Amino acid sequence: xxxxxxxxxxxxxxxxxxxxxxxxxxxxxxxxxxxxxxxxxxxxxxxxxxxxxxxxxxxxxxxxxxxxxxxxxxxxxxxxxxxxxxxxxxxxxxxxxxxxxxxxxxxxxxxxxxxxxxxxxxxxxxxxxxxxxxxxxxxxxxxxxxxxxxxxxxxxxxxxxxxxxxxxxxxxxxxxxxxxxxxxxxxxxxxxxxxxxxxxxxxxxxxxxxxxxxxxxxxxxxxxxxxxxxxxxxxxxxxxxxxxxxxxxxxxxxxxxxxxxxxxxxxxxx
Amino acid sequence: xxxxxxxxxxxxxxxxxxxxxxxxxxxxxxxxxxxxxxxxxxxxxxxxxxxxxxxxxxxxxxxxxxxxxxxxxxxxxxxxxxxxxxxxxxxxxxxxxxxxxxxxxxxxxxxxxxxxxxxxxx
Numbered sequence: 001x002x003x004x005x006x007x008x009x010x011x012x013x014x015x016x017x018x019x020x021x022x023x024x025x026x027x028x029x030x031x032x033x034x035x036x037x038x039x040x041x042x043x044x045x046x047x048x049x050x051x052x053x054x055x056x057x058x059x060x061x062x063x064x065x066x067x068x069x070x071x072x073x074x075x076x077x078x079x080x081x082x083x084x085x086x087x088x089x090x091x092x093x094x095x096x097x098x099x100x101x102x103x104x105x106x107x108x109x110x111x112x113x114x115x116x117x118x119x120x121x122x123x124x125x126x127x128x129x130x131x132x133x134x135x136x137x138x139x140x141x142x143x144x145x146x147x148x149x150x151x152x153x154x155x156x157x158x159x160x161x162x163x164x165x166x167x168x169x170x171x172x173x174x175x176x177x178x179x180x181x182x183x184x185x186x187x188x189x190x191x192x193x194x195x196x197x198x199x200x201x202x203x204x205x206x207x208x209x210x211x212x213x214x215x216x217x218x219x220x221x222x223x224x225x226x227x228x229x230x231x232x233x234x235x236x237x238x239x240x241x242x243x244x245x246x247x248x249x250x251x252x253x254x255x256x257x258x259x260x261x262x263x264x265x266x267x268x269x270x
Numbered sequence: 271x272x273x274x275x276x277x278x279x280x281x282x283x284x285x286x287x288x289x290x291x292x293x294x295x296x297x298x299x300x301x302x303x304x305x306x307x308x309x310x311x312x313x314x315x316x317x318x319x320x321x322x323x324x325x326x327x328x329x330x331x332x333x334x335x336x337x338x339x340x341x342x343x344x345x346x347x348x349x350x351x352x353x354x355x356x357x358x359x360x361x362x363x364x365x366x367x368x369x370x371x372x373x374x375x376x377x378x379x380x381x382x383x384x385x386x387x388x389x390x391x392x
Contacts, residue, residue, distance in 0.1 A: 052308040
């Protein structure tokens with residue numbers, strides 16, 4: 001099937017990477033402390049849309065192959081950003097649970113590109129249960145042995161559940177935008193923020209709020225002791241050159257405004 | 271009008287795409303079941319034309335596409351355009367979400383006219 005989308009995705013150099021910083025708030029300053037690598041499928045195919053890209057990979061059962069392509073592209077891109085220190089890359093839980101050789105393979109790529117594994121955060125995206133729990137746990141141990149860290153992505157959405165928090169012992173919990181959005185106007189979301197703050201503190205994890213779009217949301221999130229933020233309020237996904245410039249700058253967020261959320265990674269469970 | 275074309279025949283798909291583009295439509299295309307389902311879940315469109323046999327060892331997986339269409343956009347007009355036109359297949363396609371069945375081969379103007387008619391009726 002020469003015209004199949006999966007072949008176009010897996011062709012060398014077909015996947016590209018953009019970057020969205022995660023900012024730490026210190027009083028009035030915002031400092032980019034982690035750079036999230038976001039993968040994009042080949043332009044002029046349906047996989048150019050991130051939602052289609054990752055849902056297609058799941059439907060094809062090709063998560064490990066697609067993740068390898070994405071990580072390879074991201075690591076090469078990161079290696080060219082001289083001032084990039086900590087960075088995160090999304091990985092399907094299914095990849096870690098199916099492909100026992102995945103983390104060792106990542107380690108080889110890091111070494112080949114002279115990247116420090118302790119600067120890498122694996123952002124675990126969980127959709128469905130199509131994996132072997134033992135292989136998943138073994139992969140998580142490999143990540144620890146490598147010296148990398150783990151973030152659980154999309155917390156609050158679909159299958160990013162408490163069992164996975166227990167399995168992964170993540171350093172970071174990324175709060176999905178379904179909790180963050182309008183949290184300044186919704187007491188139920190604030191109740192969730194309060195509870196998740198307690199859970200994170202007791203488990204030794206740090207909360208990251210993703211999808212932050214307004215000052216008002218950020219104010220409420222800060223009131224709940226959240227210090228790491230990501231979203232269009234701070235920066236859209238940008239190119240390597242742009243993220244390099246952002247890393248050199250301390251940013252004051254733009255005035256409050258809502259913008260269409262065209263972005264977002266691995267969206268919903270199937 | 272934004273149309274989703276789902277057919278595994280690249281040449282036919284390209285011909286349909288050109289035809290509809292030339293008539294001012296926006297066109298989304300997909301050539302396999304998984305691609306079609308992902309597109310259906312992440313895009314909006316006004317009508318869909320769906321082949322039933324999508325290059326799969328599973329056989330007529332266009333039915334999976336019809337199911338996804340009806341889950342994501344229950345009121346969107348859907349033409350099933352297929353070479354499998356036995357009464358059994360035709361009835362199954364209409365039961366599972368197709369609004370109209372057109373047997374291959376059909377002229378592209380006929381497809382367009384059928385689609386416009388469906389859009390007015392539904």
